[in-house]
Amino acid sequence: MLRKYDYYDRSKLLVSYDYNKKLLPNTGRPVEQLRYSKIIGSHMYVMSCTRPDIAFVVGMLSRFTSNPGKLHWDVVQRLMRYLKGTTDIWQVVAKPGDSWMWKQLIRTRDKAMALCGGENNLKLLISSCCKNSKLRISAIYNALLHSTNEVQWTKVVWGRLNIPKHSFISCLVFQDRLLTKDRLYRRGIINSNLCSLCDGACSESRNHLFFECAFSCEVWNSIMDWMDFNWRACHWHHVLEWFTVRQRGKGLKQLLKNLALTATIYYIWRERNVRIFQQKYRSTTQLIREIETDIWITILNNPLAR
Structure with missing residues (x-):
């Protein structure tokens, strides 16, 4: 573009616009209006493709396309010299006024x-x-992209039968990223870290909620009985080890177990939030029934489970 409009041999500038000047409409005869329009059109193309840093100046100049004056041409020439001075993208430094x-x-x-x-x-x-x-x-x-090893619990959390919102919460649980009360208490955000599910008997942490808490333990044990699990575990590290290391196979039975775990995690976390923010309480029986209903609906509507 610089060669096309005979600006390639001009001196370089590192600032595109003098912000102390104010562009005003031209009250006299237009100065090279056709050439001005072509240059502004070329600038718009460059701006949209590779140089968004000139968007402000091009936007201002485009207002005077119908009647450009000498002042507008001075800004165009300055912009051309700026492009000449910053043609090497590897050496350009962002300035405070840039977009x-x-x-x-x-x-x-x-x-x-x-x-x-x-x-x-x-x-x-x-x-x-x-x-x-x-x-x-x-x-x-x-x-x-850095090459990383896939974590062992990926297929457990993101199983083909799993419900996305269940998988999302479970992913945070497996990474210990949930904002449980013990973490909020350490940050000074809340004044108490007692569990809302077991009437404040213990401090609320990831391991306590899943599934050392008396409330969540009863729910998880009932789901394991209903799913006819051959083992029982209510300590998080034991559950994690079984699902990621000891569980064998990739068939429907394993997919259903992953579905049961992520659904239970989701509903226990939701029950905890409902009790804190809405002061509504449900019994373990109600929560178990809701989890079982969700699992049944997933099985009946997913062709993988048929």
Whole structure:
């Protein structure tokens, strides 16, 4: 674009706009209106494709396309000199007045360069991700993505029969990321860390809720009886070991057991929240019936379980 409009040989600038100047409508005759319109159109294309940092200036200049004056042309020339001075994307530094999108692009570039060990390595990686002169974004993503080992409980939490909202809560439980009362108490957010399910007999933690609490233990034992489990465990680490290490096979029976675990976790957590925020209480019998109903509905409506 710089060569097309004869601005390639101009001196460079590192600031796109003088914010002390205010652009006003031209009251005289338009100055090279057609050429001005073409340049603004080219700037809009560049802005939308690769240079969102010039969006503010281009937006201002585009208001005067029908009647540009000398002042508007001065800003256009300044913008061209700015583009000349910042043609090397690898050396551009984000400025306080730049748009949020441009700052994010610069930050992403810097992170990618740090991951690859420098500018040259990143350029080589980008070149290797091209096919038939076209850049493959998926290839770059896979190249920059750190290789990680799959956790043992992935198939338990994200089983094919599992309900998504059950899996989401269960994922937080397996990672010990739920905001249980013991964590909130340590942060000074609440004044009591006593469990809401067993009438404040113990401190509420992940291990206590699943399933050392008397309330959740009764619910989980009933679900295990109903599902005809051959083992019994109400301590979280024992449950975790059985489902991730000792459970064998990939058939329907294993999928149903995963469904039962994630559904029980979800409803116990929901019951805890309902008691805290809505002051509503349900008995273990009501909760067990709701879990069983959810499991039955999933079985009847999922072709994998037929």
